[in-house]
Amino acid sequence: MTTSPKGDAAISVRGITKSFKDQQVLRGVDLDVARGSIFALLGSNGAGKTTLIKILSTLLRADAGTATVHGRDVVSDAAGVRQAISLTGQFAAVDEVLTGRENLVLVAKLRHLVGPGGIADELLARFDLTEAGKRAAGTYSGGMRRRLDIAMSLIGHPPVVFLDEPTTGLDPEARLEVWAAIKELAAGGTTVLLTTQYLDEAEQLAQRIAILHQGHIIANGTLAELKALLPPVEVTYVEKQPSLEEIFLAMTARGEAPTQPNPAASGTGSEDQEASA
């Protein structure tokens, strides 16, 4: 907690505990998330990540402790918190019968915004979904659903966005698409708290990383700070082999002949289009 930002925290959690029946899920969680940063909450299945997200997004009430989001208490000013946040849950929460565009219009209307149609079209364009926008969301690929889901979260420009395991169950390409979307979010000044069980995801995206283990935060810091917790690095020489992910991405890169190995294929992948899909 030494380098934690004071006063300027978009999210501040103090001593949060939560039990379900006799199972203690959170045992006193403290953390701060700086405004406009991406914060990754890392933990294995059942570590309590989703429970914490639900408490912060006013869906669950903590047994003890306090939490403020955007300066508002999650219990005494739950309505105020809801004004300031958006939640993208673990399973893409889109209406599968409605089209992508209708999903966006629906959320814009529920946020009481003027011109919901225009807002929807703008987001469809931004997330490469303009073509797909006319189709029912149930026909989307996993990556497209997630992008739609995230686009829905951006409507009304909530200053704080919670993403609960945004890439779980996605194929590598879709993961890159979602990563690009998240980076774009933070670039616009939004505070992002994301949970993940993938170490590389936290490493790729987050300025700060906290590790939640058995209901406690056991480590919290920048990637460099976390690395410093371990003994100094020993320099060894290892032949660099392409990872299977790099091979997969290179082979499946759209518009590339399969015989052309592309050494730069592990880029952002944001240009990927569902051209003929």
Next chain:
Amino acid sequence: MSSHALQDTAVLTGRLLTRIRRSPDTIVTTAIMPIALLLLFVYVLGGAIQTGGGTYINYMLPGILLITIASGIAYTAFRLFQDLQGGIFERFQSMPIGRSAMLWSHVITSLVANVVSLVIVVGVALLMGFRTGASVLGWLGVAGMLVLFTLALTWISVIAGLSAKTVDGASAFSYPLIFLPFVSSAFVPTNSMPGPVRWFAEHQPVTSLVNAIRAIFEGQPIGSDLWVALGWCVGILVLAYIGAMLIYRRRAS
């Protein structure tokens, strides 16, 4: 906030009605079983049933309408359960919208879907020879009772949808409700039943509703059945509403 609550309910209801419009099979399925029962009883079994005067379709239609509602509300629970499972419920609950807008949108949708199914069933009954001398006021009275019954059962289905663990569980509660009209005055006069069954039939809500609706259709004096029927509907409605709201609050906080 309260004006927003109404607006939010309207937006969410619009969403559910769009879903039904895109896949109207739920309404068709709701109407098919009552229509099949109409055909079965009028053209196969009805000839052997003594009801004393009047055509058999006139006699049985009120019960068929109640069965239509009982099978329709199974889909109310199903739709609510689907929303809870899919995560869209949590998305809405974490947004600054009226707290119970989500629930009311399901209740209103249930009402609309059931009215459509009822209109279809009445239409088929008219084609099959159902006739009534009921006035416009009489029809309004029947419509009012059916709406009240729909609302009462809808709140029961909300309880089922909120507390179900599986899709099957969400709609299984409706089976006894669909069956209830068979042990009432809906298809045969209760005085043909043996003692205990007859006692149950005469004291359960469906009989008073059926008798009241039948009396209006036949142009007979309604008598006390109307008040008993209204009492049952309002009683079930209030209890189910309170129960549903308690479960909803616990789930949504």
